[in-house]
Amino acid sequence: MNIYRIIFLLLIQEVLPENTMFQNILGITVTVGVILICVYYVLRYTESIYVKYKSKPYFIHFYPTLKKLPIHLQKFLEENNFYKILDKNKKQYFEHRAVRFLEKTNFVGREGLVVDDFMRMQVTIMVTQLTFGMRHYLLEYLSTIILYPTSFFSILSQTENIGEYNPRSKALVLSWKDFQKGNLHQDKGKSLGIHEMTHAIHYNSIKNSNISSEIFYDTFLMLEKHLGSAELRKRIVETKILRDYAYTDKFEFIAVLVEVFMESPKELKSKFPQIYVYVLQMLNFRYFDK
Known part of the structure; x- marks a missing residue:
């Protein structure tokens, strides 16, 4: 580990003490992100299985908001x-x-x-x-x-x-x-x-x-x-x-x-x-x- 990395880590410890709110939020965000990615791939895999037997996707239409033509x-x-x-x-x-x-x-x-x-x-x-x-x-x-x-x-x-x-x-x-x-x-x-x-x-x-x-x-x-x-x-x-x-x-x-x-x-x-x-x-x- 070089001297610059040691200094950087020391500074971080000074600025961000253990278990600060920032660290908690960051931890929660990363955890939620990992869970969502896992859920996505599980659903994607199970939908592929569903398609094999039903020959169609789980759903076709899902839009948070609907746009209208002039x-x-x-x-x-x-x-x-x-x-x-x-x-x-x-x-x-x-x-x-x-x-x-x-x-x-x-x-x-x-x-x-x-x-x-x-x-x-x-x-x-x-x-x-x-x-x-x-x-x-x-x-x-x-x-x-x-x-x-x-x-x-x-x-x-x-x-x-x-x-x-x-x-x-x-x-x-x-x-x-x-x-x-x-x-x-x-x-x-x-x-x-x-x-x-x-x-x-x-x-x-x-x-x-x-x-x-x-x-x-x-x-x-x-x-x-x-x-x-x-x-x-x-x-x-x-x-x-x-x-x-x-x-x-x-x-x-x-x-x-x-x-x-x-x-x-x-x-x-x-x-x-x-x-x-x-x-x-x-x-x-x-x-x-x-």
């Missing part, structure tokens, strides 16, 4: 069909999540497109609905929404695109024209916003270990195993329930599958009930069966 934005919620079917409490939760998404997300218009309240709210409602069954709904690797008037040239793929998810930039890039086409259900089983947002959820589930990511990713692996059957894959192709783009790779497959789940749930459930259940579990989206 009055001029609330009308967009009231026009949404999914929002309309929710009970009073869930409507408040939906609104709160929409506010939080708007707070953390930067909207950017490209090629002269001016992003107005209508555009922001249509994207926000889509994202809020898709993640409404997930406790961890604010994705770490998504902070920017970029809107183009129509298709755009992608630096990533060096092709003309209508949508993409860029994890490096934490950005979702969309053609507004094509987003609205899907949002208005003009293409059966297709939704550009849901497709690209599923990519964002999938990427976040790989990178994170929260309970929502764990459920999504683990169930996705179960779905992959289920699809190992050559006979099942043949049936999926023959029914044409998924468009051809789904067979590009496993990431496109799940993105197209979630589109069909959200846009045509009854058809998916009737033709492939087990696949329907897997997607329901991945998103913990249990609102079609109510």
